[in-house]
Amino acid sequence: MTRPVLDRRTVPAPSGPGVAASVVVLAILGAGVWAAGDLGINIATLVDSASNVADFAQRMFPLDFPEIGELLRLSGITLAIVISATLLSVLLSVPAAVLAASNTTPGNTARLGSRALIVLARAVPDVVLAIVFIRVFGLGSMAGVLAMGLHSVGMIGKLYADAVEQIDEGPRTAVRAGGAGRLQELTTGVLPQVLPAFVSTALHRFDINLRVSVLLGFVGVDGLGFAIAGAFRELDYQRGMALAFVVLVLCVLAELLSGAVRRALAHAPPSPPRPARGRISPPWTGSRVRRTGYALVAALVVVASLWGAELSPAGFFSGLGQLGTTLGLFWPPETGGILPDLLAALWQTVKIALAATLLGAVLALPIGALAARNVAPSPRVAAVFRGLIVLIRGVPELVLAVVFVVLTGLGAVAGTLALAVGAVGLLGKLVADSLEEVDERVENAVSATGASRWQVFASATVPQAAPAFVGHVLYQLDVNIRSATLLGIVGAGGIGFYLQNASRVLEFGVVTTVLLLVFALAMVVELIALWLRRVAGRR
Incomplete structure (x- = not known):
């Protein structure tokens, strides 16, 4: 009996744009890891902050x-x-x-x-x-x-x-x-x-x-x-x-x-039911009432x-x-003699957004998976994690920023942790929705081969939802860049401090400069996201 020969032509070769897109995604992931380390987001920082929780609780309750x-x-x-x-x-x-x-x-x-x-x-x-x-x-x-x-x-x-x-x-x-x-x-x-x-x-x-x-x-x-x-x-x-x-x-x-x-x-x-002969309007059914x-x-x-x-x-x-x-x-834009400070604060905003997106995605993936009805061990577990996501989404990020400023002090660490927690609410919901929208026929086909629940999840569910995951993470990065800009209002790092300070001292030309810098940054992220979605659509 001859062994079947694999036809190499049936295996699609990676395309140039596809390889480039993978490199860009990996580069963004690596940048997030680097930003978290550069900002000092580590276990030691979290442990040190934990000692302030009891003090904050006494001041809050x-x-x-x-x-x-x-x-x-x-x-x-x-x-x-x-x-x-x-x-x-x-x-x-x-x-x-x-x-x-x-x-x-x-x-x-x-x-x-x-x-x-x-x-x-x-x-x-x-x-x-x-x-x-x-x-x-x-x-x-x-x-x-x-x-x-x-x-x-x-x-x-x-x-x-x-x-x-x-x-x-x-x-x-x-x-x-x-x-x-x-x-x-x-x-x-x-x-x-x-x-x-x-x-x-x-x-x-x-x-x-x-x-x-x-x-x-x-x-x-x-x-x-x-x-x-x-x-x-x-x-x-x-x-x-x-x-x-x-x-x-x-x-x-x-x-x-x-x-x-x-x-x-x-x-x-x-559509409403068709009116009976002789009527000029639909009947008053329970649904219409x-x-x-x-x-x-x-x-x-x-x-x-x-x-x-x-x-x-x-x-x-x-x-x-x-x-x-x-x-x-507000016109023309002005720098107020602090352009180097503005650029440094903008760079810090980028690092905050990258680190917060990475941390939020790491937390949101398991939470979102357990909130998906087709992945969670039981409907009750899915309902519990859906409720957790709703609670997290209900807390305004600015309030989270104030809390973390009290716990960790002024600076980028507070802004990063606030945005990371906030990202769990949005990304967790999007991850759960994406997992629930996969083609069940693929999951059933893998399950029919005798695969376990985890094998079905890893080989059928995740691959189908992976392109949506990437799109959601890039969307969250865009959201975090805009949010990180504003959290500086309460001392959570980034360029928001200069935005608020310029408006208070009536330097509206500086406000315009900050706005243009943030706009340019957001457009770069938007263009990258559009390109990645276009490449993913061709595959």
């Missing part, structure tokens, strides 16, 4: 909650600002997405222009927008709504445009064939298909904005974040951590509500939020008259 009336007032203001900002971003993102999507745009000029505005909105940090708007509109809610609302367009607009490009063109073609105009095409042929994705994205952004509101409180935006900032400045950790706990509870509730709505949308019928009730509740919440945020149209239009003058203060 018992938690000092404000009176119920004040607590409800602060929570109401925060929720009103966040809901109003998310609504503003949705209203701006829908037309931007229609213009940016290749299948609905009127032309390449409109598409490229809209895409550029979406990228610009994402590139300008919300805290910088808040600094600008506070100078225009003063302290309060208006600056927070505008800052979060405009910055959120960068994420929502992109995801909305992607959803529009992925629609089934059949309904839209049928509507057009019936003589409908362009607006009717969009409202009847496009919007019904993308509405679930639009609602899901808006809810996800609401969850993010709730945590962002804490950061904006440190530059003067009203609400829980402003109260937390005041408590920490006075070293009143009992009050500050009590308010941070309230934010955590709100974030967890928002995450649970968002998940419930997304699941309801995913299991909703694709629930949808109508949800819509009414949502409308009431939006109206209450607009009222609670105390947004004044007169104040808005009067402030617009000063916008040009205020923007003029």
Whole structure:
């Protein structure tokens, strides 16, 4: 009996771009290891910091909650600002997405222009927008709504445009064939298909904005974040951590509500039942009653939020008259004679982001795997680790940074550890979702050969999810670069210290320089990520 000969032609040879992509990924991994060592992130540092935990706990407990009336007032203001900002971003993102999507745009000029505005909105940090708007509109809610609302367009607009490009063109073609105009095409042929994705994205952004509101409180935006900032400045950790706990509870509730709505949308019928003969509208079934009730509740919440945020149209239009003058203060960029210090701080920001991404990925991989229903030993284990991820995601990174500053002292170590813990929340969720989305047929085929659970995981599950892992880690690196820029506000290292200090002493040209440096750095990371995704798509 002759032995089968392996046909070497069936084994694809590694391509040049594929090899280059592997080298880049390994280089990023190596840079993360080096950055962690260079910053002093090691066992000895963690052991030394552990001795401060008991002291911090004594200064934090018992938690000092404000009176119920004040607590409800602060929570109401925060929720009103966040809901109003998310609504503003949705209203701006829908037309931007229609213009940016290749299948609905009127032309390449409109598409490229809209895409550029979406990228610009994402590139300008919300805290910088808040600094600008506070100078225009003063302290309060208006600056927070505008800052979060405009910055959120960068994420929502992109995801909305992607959803529009992925629609089934059949309904839209049928509507057009019936003589409908362009607006009717969009409202009847496009919007019904993308509405679930639009609602899901808006809810996800609401969850993010709730945590962002804490950061904006440190530059003067009203609400829980402003109260937390005041408590920490006075070293009143009992009050500050009590308010941070309230934010955590709100974030967890928002995450649970968002998940419930997304699941309801995913299991909703694709279209309402056809009306009976002689009727001009669908019957009032239980499903239609629930949808109508949800819509009414949502409308009431939006109206209450607009009222609670105390947004004044007169104040808005009067402030617009000063916008040009205020923007003029930020141009041209200036270095203030500290360009070497800015570059050194930017380099430290890069190291913080690299080290935090590496540490977060190392922690997130096992946690995310145990949170995946097709990998965890039991559904109960998966539920427990999903809950852990939700709790971690609910803690604002700025609060984590303050805690680690107290435990480890001022500097990059605190910022790195804060971002690493924060990364576990996002990466853990993305890892779990990627593992659950693999092709079960491949797993079943390997299992049918007699492979153990671990062998199936290593040889079938992980290889399928590996490209998504790389994309998630690069996305987390991009997020960490932007976050590391801002954590310096509370002394957690990086260029954020110079950003905050320049705004306090009214050196707005230096603020612009910092913004341009961070923008250039983020664009480099974005281009690397795009190239790696393109190479992975060819393989």
